């Protein structure tokens with residue numbers, strides 16, 4: 441049995457440069473892994489089947505699951521014929537803007553690479569991941585990175601900022617496709633903030649980071665879900681710090697470089713919401729099982 445951890449991400453910046461002809465948007469985003477994770481167990485099957493189970497009833501366990509899609513994509517790419525049963529212990533909220541599904545898919549790619557001995561590089565796994573979803577290539581690497589294109593062009597930064605994020609997941613279901621559809625040209629920019637963000641993180645200007653955070657999708661998500669806007673204002677008044685949204689939402693987060701501040705904030709926010717998490721920024725996945 442093989443064990444893989446699949447971490448959540450938050451978007452520290454998310455700029456949209458414009459709409460493309462293929463139904464996607466050209467984006468430029470700073471992604472950061474946080475230590476909220478799903479756990480996957482991969483068990484070889486003698487009959488060559490791909491099957492899965494999940495602790496969460498909110499995700500399908502058939503071909504719609506990104507884990508199953510990743511296993512098929514891996515077999516197509518490598519010719520690996522082995523079967524696998526995937527046990528998914530789900531802890532990352534679903535459809536939350538935290539890339540839980542993409543991260544699970546990336547974990548299956550890394551896990552099958554190890555199990556099969558196929559020896560694909562992380563770059564090759566990331567390229568394969570793009571067939572499954574825009575965020576999967578980033579999730580193959582994890583850590584701090586800028587993702588461009590539709591998300592699949594990833595530049596990694598080895599730096600791990602000493603930062604905490606308090607995440608809040610209001611139980612609202614958000615469709616990523618609907619949010620992108622709601623963008624208008626006034627949401628687009630030619631001047632993405634990603635380089636500025638990465639520089640501030642590298643220079644340890646952690647208090648500046650919260651000022652640079654930007655998410656072009658926030659206007660749309662907040663207009664689709666006015667209750668989220670109200671919640672954000674309430675959280676800001678409790679936290680006395682800026683509150684941000686990850687990805688297409690609805691997860692909100694507050695950043696602080698001080699662990700005791702994060703813990704205090706967690707205690708205060710638990711009074712108004714059930715799904716609150718104190719997370720630390722973490723680096724990328726070890727490359728031990730892939731050629732470099």
Ligand SMILES: C[C@@](CO)(OP(=O)(O)O)[C@H](O)COP(=O)(O)OP(=O)(O)OC[C@H]1O[C@@H](n2ccc(N)nc2=O)[C@H](O)[C@@H]1O
Pocket residue numbers: 451454463464465466467469536537538539540542572573574575576589590591616617620686687688689
């Ligand atoms: C918004 C982001 C930010 O990190 O994350 P989440 O909120 O999903 O975590 C991503 O761009 C989401 O990536 P992901 O969830 O992998 O998207 P995909 O499955 O590839 O696409 C879902 C749908 O979103 C739209 N889409 C996605 C990516 C992109 N660059 N432009 C788009 O317009 C398309 O309509 C697409 O059909």
Ligand SMILES: Nc1ncnc2c1ncn2[C@@H]1O[C@H](COP(=O)(O)OP(=O)(O)O)[C@@H](O)[C@H]1O
Pocket residue numbers: 498499500504505506507533534535536537538539540541542544545616687688689
């Ligand atoms: N392993 C998985 N975990 C979570 N969601 C999954 C998974 N496989 C497929 N999905 C589907 O993908 C959609 C987006 O899920 P998720 O990746 O959690 O959100 P987001 O893209 O907002 O970060 C959901 O509608 C869910 O049903």
